[in-house]
Amino acid sequence: MSETPTAARPFGWDRTSAVRMAEPDDAGRALLAELAAALPADRVLTDADTARPYFHDEAEWAEHGSPLAVVRPRSTAEVAAVVRASARHRVPVVPRGAGTGLSGGANAVDGGIVLSLERMREILEIDGGERLAVVQPGVVNDDLRAAAAAQDLWYPPDPASAPWSTIGGNVATNAGGLCCVKYGVTKDYVLALEIVTAAGEIVRVGRRTAKGVTGYDLAALMVGSEGTLAVITEITVRLRPLRTTPPRTVVGFFDTLTDCGAAVAAVTAAGLQPSIFELVDHHCLHAVNEWRNAGLPEDAAALLLAQTDLPEPAAEIEARGILAAFEAHGARDTLMSTDPVEADALFDARRLAYPAFEQRGDALLTEDVCVPRTRVAEMLGRIQEIAARRDTLVANVAHVGDGNLHPLIMVPQGDDAARERAQRAFDDIVDAAIELGGTVTGEHGVGLLKRAGMRRELDPGSLALQKAIKSALDPDDILNPGKVL
Template sequence: MTARLPPGVAVTDPDLIASYLRDESRFTDADRPLAVLTPRTTAEVADCLRACHAAGVPVVTRGAGTGLSGGANGVSGGVVLSLHRMDRILEIDAVERLAVVQPGVVTGALRAAVAERGLFYPPDPGSVASCTIGGNVATNAGGMCCVKYGVTGDFVEALEVVLADGRVLRTGTRTVKGVAGYDLTSLVVGSEGTLGVVTEVTVRLVPAPGRPATLVASFADLASAGRAVAAISGAGVDASAVEILDATTLAAVDELTRMGIGGAAAMLLVQSDSSRPGEAAKVLVEAAALCEAAGAEVAVSDDPEEASLLMEARRQALPALERLGDWLLDDVCVPRARVVDLIAAVERVAADTGLVIGVFGHAGDGNLHPTVIFDAADLASETAALAAFDAITAAALELGGTITGEHGVGRLKAGWLARELDPVALEVQRALRRTFDPAGLLNPGVVL
């Protein structure tokens, strides 16, 4: 197989290979691959896949390795195809409001580049400073702005994809409208590297938003915060972010950042970025009234620097909780009217298992990230953590939700997919995967 590969692409040094072994997930299998392949162009990706296909070698595609579901973990007898060298922004078209990028472009770098042109790329995963567009496309990643703008897939207009046998497929259009044939773009988005390798992404941009105004609401209990979320959603408040942090998370973030935000049982961060004069303030007045009705103490700021600091504190939720011990992060989404019920379920699970579970997430769209803290050196604690994780995921399904809102199925939740999908949907999805990859070489063990 090596003779078929482009020059300078294969990495076989054991120490370097070890650094590509797995992503940031916990409790997911990972094996040392035969090699790491680092192509620079679509043509080189195609050459790599043709060589692997001919030799029957499995291929795991990797972006920045920030994933949390095991989707980029190495497999025995396979290779890891890392796209980190394909990191160029190819075009920014201000007229059509489009950007064309390679998959290794860091999401935060794209947001900064288009901002210089008075434009905005809304998807903003928590790891926005390090995750890549290709990884975002693979998992259909979300972030804090989803409540207003939507997820990655809502902004992907076209893709270049290399199939398992090395053929190159182009999907979508650059036009505002385009409904010719099946929507292959949407099919590839969220497929977690199982249908092909994305080598170019055309994303839609929007005009830059206005200066954000931010509301901080502190609650005496988590359930009251959940009721406020339901009220904000029910009232149709046009917020650009509605984030929640519980007492455990707040204390951990405060310990890490020294921002003085601890002390409450729960906190909501509500932000409005409306560009219409006076609209952001109006939105927060409405949100403040609803939070106060739920028993909150409320403070509002239109200082951009303060808003940035508060949202950065929210981004530090997982890094802060990591300092408490070993951790297992869940990613579930429920209808917004059931956020209160999900929070109550998490509290019951914490009480039943005797474990600390920090809760944070995108409350405005029902997507929460309960984070189980445990001791990996203690088998009983590890067993309890897995039981807590399963109980929370099961609760989300029982509440009419889904097993993952933005992190993907990966290896972590592959066993859960059959519980969410009906038998016909499962059969159709497996058939689709076989159509794209008959030999089953792309990301084996992921999703299905």
């Protein structure tokens, strides 16, 4: 268990304390003058009240600094101008999408520029013949999905933040979501990128063709690099044909987490491939009941929710296979449905878990560990032990088919002792995931909150290689310094 003193950790005690702009030094003043000369006035915010929403992402408790300015460019050329000028004055640049991140990856750095890509939000092209889309980084995930659907195409990555988060941010964090259990994560869809390097040069990496092996896969390297290697200014993604048949939904409630884990393993062992496979634990069921009077069975340890999107009748066969695996391991109150309304109601337990806790007024720290699929039940058991030991409420939703768990650590507002215990629980969960052969972040990114965990997880040789790459591509540490590495 980690017992690192709090002072050395990336949890800021009070986020509201740092809502002022940085006092510019000589370099800062020179940079601001250059930006004012180079960009239209509406691009640069230096007033704390207007700039404040750009100071941090949605990671509760992650520290953030006081930036020199927030810049909201409208073109790649403007991004390049900002990075060039910042690099010349050795001022850090923190790229930022919609700020829905949960690791502090987009949090402002003291005296730096926050570079918001939110105004670069054009869908430049959707090509049905090539099954690809070209978008600016500020395009909202759901907007791309809708535009693709209008041409019978589908962009699968669907993080929970999809109504607000941007493709640029999704690429920077390699966002996942519900359907990645069958269809993969953001990196599986990125074909090409236009980037602005740490020196402010505009470079194209990747390709528009379905295949290609010309040189190193720089696009793959950029995906998930959280703005530390380059600023992403354009993204070409692969699309799939739109799915047209309604999915079949299967649910079951389990009395023990062990049964639940066995059911998940049985689904995999049977060669079944649900397109969604989620777990909701009893804390979430209870919270949703309390908030919405949902009538979910609270005596269950967990609910499993699966969907299959195969064409019929294969979907029915797969759904029956999933149901059989559930029932063989003690599921009760099982249901199978093709009715979209009914399916939606079944998924409410999953969808409403977060807001149910949020409306209680507690602070929520969202974990994001991923363990080998077969060790999910064991990991959930460890989380229960940790919650008890740290006297902290930890609820669980999980992309269980991927082994990706999102423990929600709850802390009553203003209770410093509870907060301290919650932070220790957070570290303990990270350690337990590593012990079980897992990773400290499945899809949210390292940002600030998982830096220590990443150092515990990775081979020191891997960290050294990553540092060598960072130094090679950003020798002056201009891009999002202090994040990830």
